[in-house]
Amino acid sequence: MTTKISFQDVVKTFPLKDTAFVALDHVSLDIADREFVTVVGPSGCGKSTLMSMAAGLVAPTEGQVLVDGAPVTGPGPDRGVIFQQYALFPWLTVRHNVEFGLKLAALPAAERKRRTDHAIDLVGLGDFADALPKTLSGGMKQRCAIARAYAVNPQVLLMDEPFGALDALSRVQLQDQLLGTWRQEQRTVLFITHDVDEAVYLASRVVVMAARPGRVHQVLKVDLPYPRTEEIRLSAEFRQIRNEVWHSVYHQPQAASAA
Ligand SMILES: Nc1ncnc2c1ncn2[C@@H]1O[C@H](COP(=O)(O)OP(=O)(O)OP(=O)(O)O)[C@@H](O)[C@H]1O
Ligand SMILES: [Mg+2]
Numbered sequence: 001m002t003t004k005i006s007f008q009d010v011v012k013t014f015p016l017k018d019t020a021f022v023a024l025d026h027v028s029l030d031i032a033d034r035e036f037v038t039v040v041g042p043s044g045c046g047k048s049t050l051m052s053m054a055a056g057l058v059a060p061t062e063g064q065v066l067v068d069g070a071p072v073t074g075p076g077p078d079r080g081v082i083f084q085q086y087a088l089f090p091w092l093t094v095r096h097n098v099e100f101g102l103k104l105a106a107l108p109a110a111e112r113k114r115r116t117d118h119a120i121d122l123v124g125l126g127d128f129a130d131a132l133p134k135t136l137s138g139g140m141k142q143r144c145a146i147a148r149a150y151a152v153n154p155q156v157l158l159m160d161e162p163f164g165a166l167d168a169l170s171r172v173q174l175q176d177q178l179l180g181t182w183r184q185e186q187r188t189v190l191f192i193t194h195d196v197d198e199a200v201y202l203a204s205r206v207v208v209m210a211a212r213p214g215r216v217h218q219v220l221k222v223d224l225p226y227p228r229t230e231e232i233r234l235s236a237e238f239r240q241i242r243n244e245v246w247h248s249v250y251h252q253p254q255a256a257s258a259a
Contacts, residue, residue, distance in 0.1 A: 003032060
């Protein structure tokens with residue numbers, strides 16, 4: 001299996017008064033082409049920082065991040081990013097927000113429209129295509145941000161708690177629909193979440209991180225078949241893996257020196 005994203009001995013420090021705060025401490029992680037990997041861990045353990053590096057928005061202090069074997073030097077259309085805080089242009093309608101990235105990619109108008117309509121339908125915002133963000137609920141805004149990333153049809157999806165603001169029903173629907181497009185379009189997905197059930201349901205591997213300093217604590221394989229179904233979600237096997245991940249997240253040994 002070829003490696004799509006590779007974090008190689010990555011250290012990230014931020015200046016803090018007269019010292020340096022270690023956000024990520026020697027993180028190494030390989031994500032295979034077409035793999036679906038989820039990341040869970042306590043708040044502040046460096047999940048968003050890790051993803052921002054793959055997105056090319058933050059540079060490592062030490063080590064390197066490779067995509068397709070080449071060091072990441074900045075953002076690119078091969079990587080679609082969905083941020084923890086949805087970032088929509090308030091003056092653009094849903095349709096124009098979704099179309100925005102396609103304009104940057106200089107696609108013909110008819111193709112832009114086809115992809116925009118498709119992405120808006122996928123997230124269930126068809127009736128709101130001409131609405132402005134301020135008239136949408138939080139969950140709808142987030143679905144618009146998701147549609148914008150889908151529309152570009154990137155090889156890699158980097159998603160930072162994309163479903164965090166959604167109600168339980170929308171969340172389950174978007175999980176299934178994300179898995180559907182992932183299998184169809186053969187994408188690689190790096191997906192951050194606080195929700196252990198979501199992490200297990202989506203992934204073939206769950207990366208559990210620990211904080212202070214941010215690091216990879218454990219990587220757990222999810223040996224459940226795709227497509228994932230409600231039956232799988234309710235199975236004893238699912239519950240067992242979920243319990244393992246839960247234990248790994250919530251019963252982490254304290255770091256030697258609490259910073
Ligand atoms: N630009 C920055 N300057 C200084 N410190 C930063 C910066 N970005 C992140 N940090 C620090 O790095 C650590 C990791 O932050 P990060 O946002 O990656 O955490 P996270 O795991 O995504 O947390 P959460 O689950 O709350 O979203 C935090 O302690 C944060 O304060
Ligand atoms: Mg975060």
